[in-house]
Amino acid sequence: MSLIDFDDVAYTYDGSSYVLRDIDLRIERGSFTCILGGNGSGKSTLAKHINALLTPDRGTVRVLGWPTDDAKNRFFIRSKAGMVFQNPDDQLVASLIENDVAFGPENLGVENPELRQRVTDALHEVGLQGFEKNETAALSGGQKQRVAIAGVLAMDPDIIILDEASAMLDPRGRHGLMKVCRALHNRGMTVVMITHFMEEAAEADRVIVLDGGSIVADGTPGEILTDENRLRSQALDVPPAVQLSDLLRQRGVPVDVSVGEDELVSDVERLLGAHGRKQARATGSPAEGIALPAQTGGRSGMPAGTFDHANAPAGGSSEAGFPAGENVPGEAGFPAGAGASPEAGAAATDGAASDGKAHALVFDHVSYSYDARAARAEGKRRRSRTRKQDASPATTEAAAWGSDPNATWALRDVSFTLEDGAFLGIAGHTGSGKSTLVQHMNGLLHPLSGRVLVGGTNIASKKAAAYARAHVGLVFQYPERQLFAATVADDVAFGPRNLGLSDAEVDERVRRALMMVGLDYDDVAAASPFTLSGGQQRRVAIAGVLAMGPKTLILDEPAAGLDPESRENLLDLVRRLHDEQGLTIVMVSHNMDDLARLCSQVLVMDQGRVAAFGTPAQVFADEAGLKAIGLGVPFAVHVANRLRACGCDLGAAPAGGLYDRESLADAIAARWRAAQADDTRAQDADSGAAGDADAEAMR
Amino acid sequence: MSTPAVFGRYWPADSPLHRLDPRTKILGSIALLVIVFCAGTYPALLVCAALMFALFACAHVPAGQALKSIAPLLFIIVITALLNLLFVQGGTVYASAGPLAISQAGVHAAVFLSIRLALLLLSGSLLTMTTTTLDISDGFERLLAPLARFGVPAHELSLVVGIALRFLPQFVDELHTIRAAQESRGGGLAARRGGASRLTSLIIPLFTSAFRHANTLSSAMEARCYHGAVGRTRLCPIAFARRDGVAAAVLAASLAVVIAVTALT
Numbered sequence: 016m017s018l019i020d021f022d023d024v025a026y027t028y029d030g031s032s033y034v035l036r037d038i039d040l041r042i043e044r045g046s047f048t049c050i051l052g053g054n055g056s057g058k059s060t061l062a063k064h065i066n067a068l069l070t071p072d073r074g075t076v077r078v079l080g081w082p083t084d085d086a087k088n089r090f091f092i093r094s095k096a097g098m099v100f101q102n103p104d105d106q107l108v109a110s111l112i113e114n115d116v117a118f119g120p121e122n123l124g125v126e127n128p129e130l131r132q133r134v135t136d137a138l139h140e141v142g143l144q145g146f147e148k149n150e151t152a153a154l155s156g157g158q159k160q161r162v163a164i165a166g167v168l169a170m171d172p173d174i175i176i177l178d179e180a181s182a183m184l185d186p187r188g189r190h191g192l193m194k195v196c197r198a199l200h201n202r203g204m205t206v207v208m209i210t211h212f213m214e215e216a217a218e219a220d221r222v223i224v225l226d227g228g229s230i231v232a233d234g235t236p237g238e239i240l241t242d243e244n245r246l247r248s249q250a251l252d253v254p255p256a257v258q259l260s261d262l263l264r265q266r267g268v269p270v271d272v273s274v275g276e277d278e279l280v281s282d283v284e285r286l287l288g289a290h291g292r293k294q295a296r297a298t299g300s301p302a303e304g305i306a307l308p309a310q311t312g313g314r315s316g317m318p319a320g321t322f323d324h325a326n327a328p329a330g331g332s333s334e335a336g337f338p339a340g341e342n343v344p345g346e347a348g349f350p351a352g353a354g355a356s357p358e359a360g361a362a363a364t365d366g367a368a369s370d371g372k373a374h375a376l377v378f379d380h381v382s383y384s385y386d387a388r389a390a391r392a393e394g395k396r397r398r399s400r401t402r403k404q405d406a407s408p409a410t411t412e413a414a415a416w417g418s419d420p421n422a423t424w425a426l427r428d429v430s431f432t433l434e435d436g437a438f439l440g441i442a443g444h445t446g447s448g449k450s451t452l453v454q455h456m457n458g459l460l461h462p463l464s465g466r467v468l469v470g471g472t473n474i475a476s477k478k479a480a481a482y483a484r485a486h487v488g489l490v491f492q493y494p495e496r497q498l499f500a501a502t503v504a505d506d507v508a509f510g511p512r513n514l515g516l517s518d519a520e521v522d523e524r525v526r527r528a529l530m531m532v533g534l535d536y537d538d539v540a541a542a543s544p545f546t547l548s549g550g551q552q553r554r555v556a557i558a559g560v561l562a563m564g565p566k567t568l569i570l571d572e573p574a575a576g577l578d579p580e581s582r583e584n585l586l587d588l589v590r591r592l593h594d595e596q597g598l599t600i601v602m603v604s605h606n607m608d609d610l611a612r613l614c615s616q617v618l619v620m621d622q623g624r625v626a627a628f629g630t631p632a633q634v635f636a637d638e639a640g641l642k643a644i645g646l647g648v649p650f651a652v653h654v655a656n657r658l659r660a661c662g663c664d665l666g667a668a669p670a671g672g673l674y675d676r677e678s679l680a681d682a683i684a685a686r687w688r689a690a691q692a693d694d695t696r697a698q699d700a701d702s703g704a705a706g707d708a709d710a711e712a713m714r
Numbered sequence: 715m716s717t718p719a720v721f722g723r724y725w726p727a728d729s730p731l732h733r734l735d736p737r738t739k740i741l742g743s744i745a746l747l748v749i750v751f752c753a754g755t756y757p758a759l760l761v762c763a764a765l766m767f768a769l770f771a772c773a774h775v776p777a778g779q780a781l782k783s784i785a786p787l788l789f790i791i792v793i794t795a796l797l798n799l800l801f802v803q804g805g806t807v808y809a810s811a812g813p814l815a816i817s818q819a820g821v822h823a824a825v826f827l828s829i830r831l832a833l834l835l836l837s838g839s840l841l842t843m844t845t846t847t848l849d850i851s852d853g854f855e856r857l858l859a860p861l862a863r864f865g866v867p868a869h870e871l872s873l874v875v876g877i878a879l880r881f882l883p884q885f886v887d888e889l890h891t892i893r894a895a896q897e898s899r900g901g902g903l904a905a906r907r908g909g910a911s912r913l914t915s916l917i918i919p920l921f922t923s924a925f926r927h928a929n930t931l932s933s934a935m936e937a938r939c940y941h942g943a944v945g946r947t948r949l950c951p952i953a954f955a956r957r958d959g960v961a962a963a964v965l966a967a968s969l970a971v972v973i974a975v976t977a978l979t
Binding site: 063066068090093094097098100101102104105106107108109110111113114117118119120121122123124125126127130131134148149150151152163166167170454457459481484485488489491494496497498499500509510513514545559560563 | 724726728846847848876877879880883884888891892894895896897898899900901914915916917918919922923926927930931933934935936937938939940941945946947948949950951
């Protein structure tokens with residue numbers, strides 16, 4: 016008997032259109048199953064059938080052999096099939112962690128001391144031991160989700176269902192969640208996970224793809240995730256390793272299509288293998304050396320990134336670009352590119368670059384704290400806090416899992432300059448100061464020390480801040496949550512009306528803004544924003560900011576929580592706003608591949624400080640430095656570095672200094688052909704000449 | 715996000731006061747209100763203040779934190795003081811303008827009532843700072859339990875209170891974000907013509923969010939086998955202990971002292 020048994024299940028919410036149809040599915044004890052599918056594919060509905068939150072309209076669902084449609088069984092089924100929901104803020108019941116974890120077993124009537132033991136054990140299993148008395152409200156998203164898992168574990172279930180539980184988490188939170196799931200699976204728990212993330216699906220032992228309410232694919236990750244065409248047709252992401260191996264195969268390199276990065280790297284290493292290393296020794300070039308881009312300003316005609324600290328992240332040294340101490344650079348450092356104007360210095364005087372290019376945004380030694388008084392008395396507080404932490408080990412541990420919410424300084428001596436028309440990406444952990452930073456850009460927050468210049472104007476005064484708000488549009492995370500008006504047109508018109516424009520002008524602005532976000536005025540203007548899809552709501556919210564007529568647009572994780580297809584569309588929209596409308600863009604993102612692909616400059620924040628600032632090529636050249644603060648580099652760059660580390664010479668860095676998947680595939684293919692040619696020459700002297708010529712041409 | 719001062723936000727600590735039965739603390743804070751109301755003279759108020767100080771010290775809450783906790787309600791004290799200052803007449807008149815006059819009795823009433831109000835607020839704050847929301851709602855549930863016979867839904871009421879308190883800090887944070895977002899769209903500017911008012915632009919997203927939270931929360935509770943009060947156990951069962959008796963004795967003695975001091979001065 017299977018643990019979970021769907022027999023010809025169909026379900027409809029409204030009685031006419033079926034969200035699930037003809038579902039036949041058996042899930043065995045101890046398995047790790049991933050369910051994939053685009054929005055509206057029915058995957059959440061399917062999940063809710065497993066713990067009897069929904070019961071089928073046709074067919075039967077049996078869990079541990081008990082049919083879910085019998086109301087008598089539901090209580091038992093729910094105690095054995097626990098569910099974790101998407102939004103970490105929605106599912107915790109109590110203010111204190113231990114009370115929340117105990118909620119389930121309390122409902123089951125578990126008595127002390129077993130109840131207490133279950134709470135302790137469950138928290139231990141999710142890596143939150145000692146957090147019993149902490150408040151749920153003070154946790155990070157990832158920690159909240161782990162508390163939710165602990166709440167399920169305390170019910171002693173056989174099955175744990177995660178309904179897009181990682182969708183709203185940052186990479187670190189996702190990583191922690193995945194670690195817990197892996198550990199649970201290893202000790203025999205049956206895990207059913209609904210997700211958009213391919214790196215999570217790759218860890219499952221079975222992948223099911225839903226489309227239009229039916230199962231369209233069912234197999235191992237190796238079978239399902241390597242089928243690039245099918246994944247694309249289901250609006251799913253393609254795992255990066257699969258994409259790269261496909262690109263290599265197109266170029267004639269006979270790698271296996273693999274889901275995992277490790278397999279791919281060892282495959283490529285084997286193919287290039289001996290040859291690459293031999294050549295590296297022969298030419299004497301250190302294989303580990305990270306090639307720095309020789310030229311500056313490879314992208315969008317931007318000058319080289321301005322580094323605040325005299326040390327550019329030069330090749331190899333992990334420390335250089337990442338000042339660890341609290342040292343304040345006395346004078347702005349020299350720009351990395353020789354011959355570039357000393358912009359930081361010029362900016363400090365009048366906010367206009369010496370080359371005549373206007374500065375959209377200048378941060379000049381900006382520091383900020385949410386608690387101004389406490390910030391001044393920081394030293395004193397820090398000492399007393401240390402004492403407090405001694406008393407409760409949990410608080411000290413909290414800092415290890417996330418940024419300390421009590422950290423006094425949200426920004427520390429932040430300086431950088433952004434030209435008109437730039438596309439700046441901001442990376443950093445939750446709590447690293449990104450949100451505080453962007454709220455300084457349009458005068459919502461004012462620095463405690465230092466200055467912020469928008470278009471050359473210091474926005475410290477109230478009037479200047481109002482000016483900044485009209486010129487710098489800020490799109491918050493999940494902006495659709497701020498929609499309020501009865502119609503889309505009214506909502507978008509909120510900003511222009513606040514500017515005191517005439518009705519005709521407001522209408523013109525609304526039409527233009529909706530057009531800019533790719534929505535049809537006639538279709539949506541009269542509709543209620545709440546009737547639109549999630550992706551469309553987000554576009555309306557962005558239109559509401561664009562209608563203010565900003566020259567600079569700031570987006571805080573614009574693609575967060577969207578499925579792969581809507582995500583891609585939204586990023587394309589941002590790219591077009593930059594390329595076609597000429598807006599200066601500032602985009603906060605956790606996705607390094609997106610940043611490398613879209614941005615002209617990247618700013619890395621860590622604990623309120625600028626950890627690195629420059630072109631993507633400059634910033635991502637230092638993988639070790641980024642890793643030290645818990646961040647990664649784009650996939651292609653990472654693979655290239657791994658290959659170099661195991662001695663494969665990839666030749667000169669690509670134009671622009673940064674590998675993307677295409678250029679990395681090109682480089683590997685060229686090396687592989689050269690290796691082939693060498694082997695042939697060794698075997699057959701006749702064809703040697705041709706192979707040599709070939710290899711030369713490739714170089 | 716900044717953490718704004720919220721009236722009486724729970725102060726995690728392991729103090730004798732934190733360990734008291736929540737019923738004792740609920741009844742005790744009512745007793746404290748009575749004590750403060752019984753204090754009719756400055757010396758009696760001083761006794762109350764000393765008692766309050768001792769209680770906060772006993773709860774391991776720093777004095778500054780205690781005062782900070784009532785800061786959001788400071789406006790009530792200020793308004794009351796102003797009204798008394800201006801409208802209570804009697805004794806020497808220090809200054810006057812038209813029908814308004816600041817007199818000795820007015821100053822006395824303003825100062826006295828301000829202190830009394832501050833002490834009242836502190837006693838409320840003491841309860842919420844030392845008692846988790848779940849304990850407070852449990853306490854209320856148990857206190858109301860005898861009324862369940864007459865159809866009062868004690869368990870449901872306490873659950874409603876508990877969940878409301880659990881979501882309070884979250885809504886404060888969300889409101890801050892919504893306000894910042896609407897401000898970014900010029901929502902704080904004076905110019906506004908015909909469009910939605912500032913208030914609707916804040917309230918509607920907040921309510922939408924509340925409904926969205928409620929929707930998932932009910933599923934999440936159902937998924938964790940919630941089925942009402944029947945057959946539910948408690949992680950921290952509440953039971954009276956010796957310290958609850960001690961607390962009751964301390965409060966009774968304080969009440970006697972305050973009444974005596976008021977009568978003697």
